[in-house]
Amino acid sequence: MTDAVRGELGALWNIVKTLADGKFHSGEELGALLGVSRAAVWKHLQKLESFGVILSSIKGRGYCINGGLDLLDLDIIKTNSHSISPLNIQIFPQIDSTNSFLMRQDNPAMKVCFAEFQSAGRGRRGRSWVSPMAQNIYCSIGWGFEGGAAAVEGLSLAIGLSIVRALKRFGLTGLNLKWPNDVLYQNKKLAGILIEMRGDPAGYCQIVIGIGLNVSMQEQQGQSIDQPWVALNSILADENLLPVTRSQLASALLDELMNVLQGYHETGFANYQREWVDVAAYKGQKVELRNGQSLVFGTFIGVTDSGALQVATETGIQVYHGGEISLRAAQ
Ligand code: BTN
Numbered sequence: 449m450t451d452a453v454r455g456e457l458g459a460l461w462n463i464v465k466t467l468a469d470g471k472f473h474s475g476e477e478l479g480a481l482l483g484v485s486r487a488a489v490w491k492h493l494q495k496l497e498s499f500g501v502i503l504s505s506i507k508g509r510g511y512c513i514n515g516g517l518d519l520l521d522l523d524i525i526k527t528n529s530h531s532i533s534p535l536n537i538q539i540f541p542q543i544d545s546t547n548s549f550l551m552r553q554d555n556p557a558m559k560v561c562f563a564e565f566q567s568a569g570r571g572r573r574g575r576s577w578v579s580p581m582a583q584n585i586y587c588s589i590g591w592g593f594e595g596g597a598a599a600v601e602g603l604s605l606a607i608g609l610s611i612v613r614a615l616k617r618f619g620l621t622g623l624n625l626k627w628p629n630d631v632l633y634q635n636k637k638l639a640g641i642l643i644e645m646r647g648d649p650a651g652y653c654q655i656v657i658g659i660g661l662n663v664s665m666q667e668q669q670g671q672s673i674d675q676p677w678v679a680l681n682s683i684l685a686d687e688n689l690l691p692v693t694r695s696q697l698a699s700a701l702l703d704e705l706m707n708v709l710q711g712y713h714e715t716g717f718a719n720y721q722r723e724w725v726d727v728a729a730y731k732g733q734k735v736e737l738r739n740g741q742s743l744v745f746g747t748f749i750g751v752t753d754s755g756a757l758q759v760a761t762e763t764g765i766q767v768y769h770g771g772e773i774s775l776r777a778a779q
Contacts, residue, residue, distance in 0.1 A: 470516025500580025528699035546588035547658035602717025602755025623728035655658025
């Protein structure tokens with residue numbers, strides 16, 4: 449990062465921290481804070497809007513972010529988590545992608561990266577992941593596995609369970625996991641998982657697990673998402689449950705992730721199979737599976753003890769392994 453870029457980020461970050469209180473701040477006040485002109489402040493505010501921040505402005509009062517911003521706080525994350533000590537946690541105000549960041553590290557194992565904003569958040573199957581500033585959880589964690597690709601077949605399913613377990617801590621029930629790893633609430637996507645791997649496909653490999661969890665994203669911020677989605681705090685409000693901060697959520701998530709990663713390391717997916725099938729979406733329902741150009745219809749049965757999908761088709765029970773397959777309810 450050049451000094452100029454660092455300086456620009458610093459100024460922008462100062463504005464974010466000031467406006468995070470949800471109160472009005474005048475252009476003069478922001479300019480004085482940064483030691484720049486009002487015109488420069490305005491440029492920074494435009495940049496913030498391009499990061500997905502929804503700003504209000506009233507003549508004579510200045511600028512505000514309605515409801516403020518719930519910024520991540522490393523101290524709170526550490527205080528609330530039981531399993532933080534072996535982890536090296538970094539929080540970035542902005543980054544291209546937390547997964548890409550860890551994939552660039554020589555040894556990503558035990559490293560955790562959170563970001564307030566991702567400029568190039570990535571989803572499965574080459575999609576982008578909408579990542580407005582300070583609205584959702586964007587988190588990646590690195591891990592090392594012996595046993596190569598086969599050993600991690602069920603990992604993304606087990607990671608889905610860790611998200612469900614973390615959310616249960618805040619009273620949330622009624623979640624489903626869609627194979628291989630989407631977290632759904634009433635058929636709308638609440639969280640997604642992107643696992644990337646490098647190293648020896650048959651031996652030791654390094655894995656980066658990325659989690660995107662919608663927390664407070666508003667309709668307008670998620671309008672480019674091409675599938676039904678939902679954010680945690682709107683569910684909690686509908687269910688008369690208390691809202692959660694992103695830092696509380698991050699702690700719960702790290703605890704459950706560490707728990708599941710250690711368990712998976714020792715015993716693989718078999719120990720999670722029953723719990724996964726209990727919360728599986730489309731159980732006993734007609735589904736369609738798309739893999740490139742090919743389309744298969746069948747009835748969702750469950751998953752094997754290694755995490756492969758089982759579907760009853762015209763030709764009998766078929767087993768499908770991860771990769772680029774997409775599953776959905778048959779129309
Ligand atoms: C999916 O398509 O469902 C997977 C989405 C994964 C998004 C997360 S956000 C944190 C991490 N960084 C990324 O660029 N992607 C993952």
